[in-house]
Amino acid sequence: MYTTEQYEGMLAETVILPGHHADLINAYFARPLGAGPFPGMVLVHHLPGWDEWYRETTRKFAAYGYVTLCPNLYFREGHGTPEDVAALVRGAGGVSDDQVLGDVGAALSMLLALPYVSGKVGVFGTCSGGRHAYLCACRIQGFSALVDCWGGRVVMTPDELTPKQPVAPVDYTVDLSCPVLGIFGNDDHGPTPEQVNQLEEALKNHGKIYEFHRYDGAGHGFFYNNRPSYRQEQAVDGWQKVIAFLDRTLKGG
């Protein structure tokens, strides 16, 4: 917890890294100043794109002591405002799971190569990013913590599978190698409370370490303070749960 006598400083900038298939993509990067070692975080952005909320959240994690990298998963679609680029991706039915795995894996590798990163790196995502974060924590070895905030379509029916999303992330749960924090709103339509229960059942059946927090009076995206879905009380509590989980998992021991 921050106290007023402490020094605080950070560096935040856009960087370039080789993503899936070694394609050069950009990413937003923020780190606390100092020699470290600091734990790391990869942020997987949501449907509205590589947007201001994700850049703010990248800096937020840095302020809490995490070297944080948020790759632009829509880099290949061209450039414009985050909304225009995200609308293009939305209309095309999203980007493929394989491409996201490649980009997020590259972000993890970049963090682990930095001399001031401790070796423990978590992955965080909201909405479609929550789904992708879950998928990445299962398919990519090396993450030490997963935060899934209301990831939709983690649990999928066979008719929901597409060439870009050929496997439901929940079906990879057996390969998950790190503790999970799940944050969900009970009024959400994607994931529904029933789907959250199914996800919890899968984690339980495979003996995974997890904690879920389900909030009444909240739906989808209740951390987004720039949207009407924002729920102040639930968001404040949810953020406390996120930071406490990461501090315990990535800074402890």
Added chain:
Amino acid sequence: MCTMIAQQIAIQGSGKSGTSWFRLDRVSVSYDHPFDIPLEYALNIDFTNQAAGPAARVAVELDAESARKLVEVIQEVMRQAEAGGFVEG
């Protein structure tokens, strides 16, 4: 993407963004998270020109009832236009 409910078709037309008109060659229709209308999900229509890049976009976000009304009114206007012999091709 959260719902993945999206379809695209090729079109011919023009769209206006700001004070400028540009050629349209594609429309994407999705029912997913909107950017502006204060709803969790909306019917989103993006008219675009693929060659001109992401900024060449005329965007509309509608609630479900408005979307259904829009479909009906387009169908009715096209019916009248065809009945009047105004539609070429």
